[in-house]
Amino acid sequence: MHTTTIIGLEVHVQLQTKTKVFCGCTTAFNPTQPNVQTCPVCLGLPGSLPVLNREAFTLAVKTAMALNCAISPYTKWDRKQYYYPDLPKGYQISQYDLPFSEDGFVELEPLETEEGTGETRRIGIIRAHLEEDAGKNTHDDSGRKADSQVDLNRAGTPLVEIVSQPDLRSPSEARRYLEELKLLLTYLGVSDCNMQEGSLRCDANVNLHIHTDDGHKIPTPIVEVKNLNSFRNVELAIEYEEKRQLEQWKKTGQKIGDVAKETRGFDAARGVTFAQRGKEEASDYRYFPDPDLVPVIVSEEFLEGIRSSLCEFPADRRKRLAAAYQLSTYDASVIVGQGLEFAEYYEEVAKLCGDGKQASNWVTQDVLREMNERNQTIAQFPLRAAVLGNLLGRITSKQITIKSAREVFATLLSETHARQVLSSHQIDQIIAEKGLALVTDTGAIEQAIADVVAKNPKIVADFKGGKQGAIGPLVGQVMKAVKGADPAVVRNLIAEKINSM
């Protein structure tokens, strides 16, 4: 017997608008001042009229384009009706039968494992629709059954709900899908995807296909795990469900259809999912078209306007970087995965120094390491792309060695320098002060070699006797005498000299 895990994710992303989706209240994250960002529209007071935020719709369409969805020429708004204290109108404005987009996909890069490179995974998107967020409830955990507090600052914030096909097959794949989605949406600037502030929330639909030894496939009942607030928790909750559902099946033999779909929560502290009392079944939401809002008819010009404003998608950028700068797909993924500004930084460095591979090594190792140590974003990093490009250009043009460049890099970033804006002029100074300029004057090098060879007859004899490694100390002595010589060149010259003796 073996099992396959079947996962579909519903992701809610908050769009980066200044105002709510149907009123002019600000969407600023403001948990310390509850109920100061409301108005008659988002409070659902009688006589108020919602009007759609153009920017929210535009960002939603951008999102759908990034998800390769078809954009509907005609879309409308519906009321999803249920009672909950954080929903002041008694219904949520959402989209039911005519969402603004459907039928797309997200591609996951092939995984590189010990067995080689895997395949690109295409995860289907069933639909993406626009809706309003609810408010926030705070419950009394003291057990004294005090009242719950409701803050409606968030009520009416624009959300896009992205519903995937059940195409994900493992907890780690679910995580990779979320990471790719987050990268895509932050690249486009449609959402900051800040999970701490609730800008990205995830529900996971999980069940197992149990393949018995006699060739039967038994699907277990589908469970929806609600309100997962970190990528790690998505992974952990699904891992837990894999074990729990198998145990449950062994105990009860229940398969899909035998029981209603169950809603569960995730207790991050204990690492377990737990049964929740379900909200009303979908058929009880009694959706109907919202008479307060008129339909949107999307023209080809409107779509073209948005299309022309889109930046390059991460997947396209990976492919382009790999081809244009001769990078491995892994290096291209690391660079693109750090976000839009980082990729821009890399490209500027690569263009300036004329060596994409060299630029990639520095940016993905030295720069990333320093950024992490300093807890800085690339935008805050004191060594700008122009200066790093200048430094690396000196390696390309053989003015300094890679080792010397590392010394300049470290010196530039050292305490005294890092407080100011770093300039290429400082590179010249450091190279001059430390005597790092590569000496190409072969006369000086040859003189130094002649000296050390004459002073070290034992090493010369060892080398002649076949000990290749013996001349290491000689290389060191020559380098000391002629600062900035290229060690590889020196080594070759010493070997030539001894062989000719």
Next chain:
Amino acid sequence: MASQLDRETVLKVARLGRLKLADHEVDDYLNKLGQILTYVEQLNEVDTEDVEPMAHAVELQNVFREDVVRPSLPRDLALSNAPKTDGQFFLVPQIIDAGG
């Protein structure tokens, strides 16, 4: 056609609307809602074979507002219609599950 409506349906609709109905009210609504449904069902007599479904009764579309912040209500005004507040939050009886 009021016979399509039964007590169960009336009770379900009441439950979804968070209404508690006394027995005699159930009978009353069974009758009244039945009449409304019968009235609306007259529409079934219209031939809609070649008619596009209509999502909205008003001949308007693409009404937008620009993404410009407007002043919100002061908190005391926002809370002023609520049955119970603590001056900062709306207060509601404790919610049993941790949904929403």
